[in-house]
Amino acid sequence: MEITYLTPDEHGEVEWPSFDNDRKAVVTLGAFDGMHRGHQAVIRRTVELARQHGAFSVVILFNPRPAFVHGWAAKHDGTEPTAANVDAEALTSAHERLRRMEQLGVDHVLVVRYTLAFASKSYIFFLGRLTGKLGMRTLVLGQDAAMGKGREGDVAHIANLAAATGVFELDVVDDRGPGEVRIPRDFKPEMPEQWGEPHDPLAGATKAERRAWSKKHQARAMRAWSSTNVRYLLAHGRIQDANAILGEPHGIEGVVVHGEERGRTIGFPTANLGTDVEGYIPVDGVYAGWLVDLGPASAQDGQGSMSSEVQSESQSNMPAGREESADCDAALRKPLRWPAAISIGTKPTFSEKTGLHERVVESYCITDDWLELYGHKVRVEFTGFLRPQVKFDGPDALVDELKRNVEETKRLTA
Template identity: 65%
Template sequence: MNITRLTPDSAGLVSWPTPSLDRKSVVTVGVFDGMHRGHQAVIGRTVELAKKFGALSIVVLFDPRPGLVHAYAAAHDGMDPADDVRDVQALTGVDERLRIMRELGVDQVIVVHYTLAFAAKSYRFFLGQMVGKLGMRTLVLGQDAAMGKDRAGDVKAIATLSAATGVFELDIVDDRGPGHVRIPANAKPQMPAEWGEPADPLAGLNKAELRAWSKKHQAQLHRVWSSTNVRWLLSQGRVVAANEILGHRHVIEGTVVHGEERGRTIGFPTANLDEGSVVGYLPVDGVYAGWLVDMGPADTADATATDAAQSDNANNANRVASDDKARIADGSPWRWPAAISIGTKPTFSETTGLHERVVEAYAVTNDWLDLYGHRVRVEFAGFLRPQVKFEGVDELKDELGRNVKETLAITAA
């Protein structure tokens, strides 16, 4: 899979590559945040049609998320966000999306740095570029897709343009999933109060109760297969339900740094992630079962990223390291079951005076792991318990022991 990164100029224009002089392309366009089942359906259809027509399958991927860019501009006098502005609402980083696209068999991904100037171009201009530069014969979109200035290029408008010009076909994929769900308009993270995976609070409600709940929370309808729904579920600790929509485990990545090293003193040494380095959506505070994967030294990965971003060479532009698949694979020697804690360490915070939110993972292994300075991948499999204050170290150690047993049971399943 070839990967090309493009940055629009000040006028919003992009120097599109020419993927092939003799083959047409089947193209899809979007952010694909989370790469959930709906996204996979759209990209899978793109690959399917490309193989059918003997064409190239191309994904035009926008990064950062348009939602971040427009929200930042609204709060900062119409300015684009700087490169160091973190998108804490993004479910996945670009690397994770690229990994899944590779598994789906995509030929080429064009990562476009989304800017306000680029967003100001009309959908007609954008699609003209896709046809003229990328050789697009078919455009594949989900049912609610929209593009171009003011999102004027919805599916209906694009279908009309396709029929009028006859230069490309439009293929619409049902990417919505099984209906719709209700999500509070101003949803906020809420840590579950009980131990174990949280249940659906709307399960079992009759129509009158459901209407009352929706009115109280000013709930809005969203597709089941949507990044918004996944984000909502993770903000409530409902990892299993989120993973079902994703079609894979929810993932974050970050760099391991030195923490208080208190876990080592009580027999549970943890890999502490630098929160500023975390890529991916952090679920609500709590203790989770999952996996920890060593992705290798962070400085090496960063150097590779820099080289890839500055080069048009196809090999260097392939951003995702060649050994990622081997490291991530189930059963790899770089992977361990892990009890994952997100929160403020309430048992010790009064003593230490430290109340910042931390992410730490205890890898269940008999080996000593020296992961400082390494990039690690944390995969979430289930919610174990809320963050609570224990009476002392012994009580905490007993609970951590139970958490480890629960983690091993969940990951073994």
């Protein structure tokens, strides 16, 4: 898979690369945050059509997320976020999305740094560039896709443009999943109060009860397969429901650092992630999951994993503008991994990078071997919610509870 990093100029113009003049391109585009089943359906269709027609499969990946850029601008007098500002709401880093795209068989990924100037271009102008520069013969989109200034380029408008010009075709994929869900507007993370995996509060509810709940929480209808829904589920400890949409366990990545080592004193040493974490951290609580050792961190990771924004900015300035990726993340092919009981908590310390309070992620690996993971980059994957964070009457009560957490983790990761 070939990856090209592109940064628009001050006018929002992009120097699109040129592919083989004798081959057309089948293109899709978006932020693809989370790479959930809906995203996978769109990308698989892109690859399928490209192979059918002997064309290139091309994914245009917007990074940072458009929602982050516009949200930041709205709160900061129209200014854009810099590489130092971390999108803590992003489900996955750009690196993780690229890894998944390679697994799906994509030929080319164009990582476009999303800017306000770029967003100001009309969808007609944008599609003209894709047909003229990339040789786009087919555009593949999900049902709710929209692009261009003011998101005016929805599926209906693009279909009319394709029919009128005859230059390209539009292929629309059903990426909605099993119906719609109701999600509270402007929801905040809320730790479950009960032990065990939380359930859908609307499961088994009557129509009247659903209406009352939606009114109380100012909920809006949204497709089941959506990044917003995954984020909402993770923010309420509903790991298994989130994983069902993602198609694999939700994970975060970071570098193991020295912690306060209190767990070591009671026989439960943990691997603690540093403050620079890639991926969306679920709500506070104790979880069952896995810890995956990706090996010693690189020189850049040693200072904390680079955010996706930093990666895009630094790599977009490479002279060639492209990199060959025979294997986006070889370390993930045959990793060392262990079942782990995972604790997440929140510090009172405020982080200027994320604009949120700092989070603490600690993983107790269930193994008889002594693990020395300091300075290693690791992936923490979540398979289920075990319990909320609570205070215990003493160390003995805490140890007894941790033992129960270990046994439940073994069951959930068997």
